[in-house]
Amino acid sequence: MKNTTDYLKENNKFQDTSYYTILYYGYPNTSRLELMEMISEKWKIKHIEAAGCDVEEKEMIKIDRQNKKTYAAIEKKYGKDWKVKYEDDLQNVAMKKVDIMDVLITNKTFRTQLEKCNIEIDGVDKDVKPLNNSTYEVKVYGFTQDNKKIDCCTVNVDLINRTVNIIK
Known part of the structure; x- marks a missing residue:
């Protein structure tokens, strides 16, 4: 099984570094992922699968820790209410x-x-x-x-x- 670091390294090869990378695990919500892909250019945010449905708690903690850093960087760029604006954009799209x-x-x-x-x-x-x-x-x-x-x-x-x- 790949770990979080492996996924980040693998995906950074193909990703524009101007994008923020949010990792996810578990059963993917494909409808929501489609919508997020539609606004990814505007927000410069990509969502990358870091683990599937069968993920150990230790790995979930690492992923959540990495995402917390990413959320802080996004908040610094877009402001404290970025999540509300992002959700509004998802609804609009x-x-x-x-x-x-x-x-x-x-x-x-x-x-x-x-x-x-x-x-x-x-x-x-x-x-x-x-x-x-x-x-x-x-x-x-x-x-x-x-x-x-x-x-x-x-x-x-x-x-x-x-x-x-x-x-x-």
Whole structure:
């Protein structure tokens, strides 16, 4: 089993050092992780798995100690109420994800593209990346019955104009 130091060393190879790294352990909340990834550029915060579900208390203490240092550095940069602002941003981006899906499912061009990829509208999965306040890059994919990933397309969704532009 890797320890906290191993995870930090391994992930620092691939990480921009201008980001704060918050470690987590246990069963991941994938929905929340997706939202945190969407605001990571704004906040310069990345969340990295340091241990899975089977983690010893000694390792949890090390991870929590490391995170405490990270939280202090984040507080120094963003202020004492950073967690409240961060949670507000998570709520806002969650609502944007709903808006994005609303735009996508009502767009004929997008639905035609889904048909070409043999993906049902209720079987759409997506990765969302903000481009600016109202435009998002969305990578759309689905899965076959035998759980093989189908990469369908990448689109830009403009929430103000409620338009979808297929990129690829």
